[in-house]
Amino acid sequence: MNIFITTATIFGATAIVFGAFGAHALKKIFNQEQLKNFETGVKYQMYHALLLLIIGFNTNYITKYQTLIYYTITLGVLLFSFSIYLLCISSALNKKIKILGPITPIGGLLLIVGWFLLFLNAIN
Template identity: 60%
Template sequence: MSQNIIIITGAIFGMLSVIFGAFGAHALKKTLSNEQLKSFETGVKYQMYHAIVLLVLGFNSEYTSQSIYWCFSIGILLFSFSIYGLVLSDAKGKKIRFLGPITPIGGLLLIVGWVLIIINSI
């Protein structure tokens, strides 16, 4: 995995988290309940945290690997994007239930990514 791809991926996820955060804070503020808005914001925060980690790893290639890249990238997609889907579908009264079990799988991948960073650093 090239450093540029890791950096670009981190930047795209970071950019999208700013867009989604603004969308949630402005466009969805009147549509979502406080609980739904908090869940949406959790997805945005975790997406941004891991986007920043991808950027740091892209600029410090000795600490990263393809496994870490994929754990964080797929973890963001499964964790944050399933939360977005759950919240938005719930707000429309048609909650997409199959997304519920996907969120913890994404979280597990994010955790594995962190564990791999520890292993690569030892």
Template identity: 60%
Template sequence: MSVIALIFGSIFGFLAIVLGAFGAHLLKKKLNQDQLQSFETGAKYQMYHAIVLLVLGYNLNDTLAIDNYIVYSFIIGVVLFSFSIYGLVISTYKGKKLKFLGPITPLGGLFLTLGWLLLLYKYIVLF
């Protein structure tokens, strides 16, 4: 069991609900359609990976290096991907776009992809 995966899965799930509601209700009238869709994408990916972390938390062994790499790849990926999207959208709305966040989003996507590839590697090669 990976307690870190369970903790972050729970936190990410909670925040995905809160931020998704924030976007759907408070930002809906203030953002254009593209901005709102980007915000929703961040919340969706965050929730998907929250669920993955919860499932993995009960199925991975946190004493194995590969399992820790998988969990940390997903955690880092969510933080960089989803939260950079939130920051970009909100800062654009406020008129002070945080341009440095732009390159962070694909880096987060890379970590998410790495987590999935490590999971595949574990089950094909190591299992």
């Protein structure tokens, strides 16, 4: 079992579900800014699902860099996209979970680190 491909398929499928949910069910309760932010979370989740999928299909054995890439991208998506989802939903329900605000940029930073590690993996 390739953990990259497994995680990619879970992230990809849930991105489609969340995207459809946002476009249809949440459209009724979200304002335009919340909808745009929710869509940003979905896009980033899907982009990184595709990245994990590409890495997974191009990996014969997992190197140290690839292990770090996997963990930074996976944790980055969970912190970035899922904090956005929860922020949008909680805000729309007038129960904004403020602690999530600082978590989003930490997730974004982990995604950047993942891309940098991919660069290092490519040049080694």
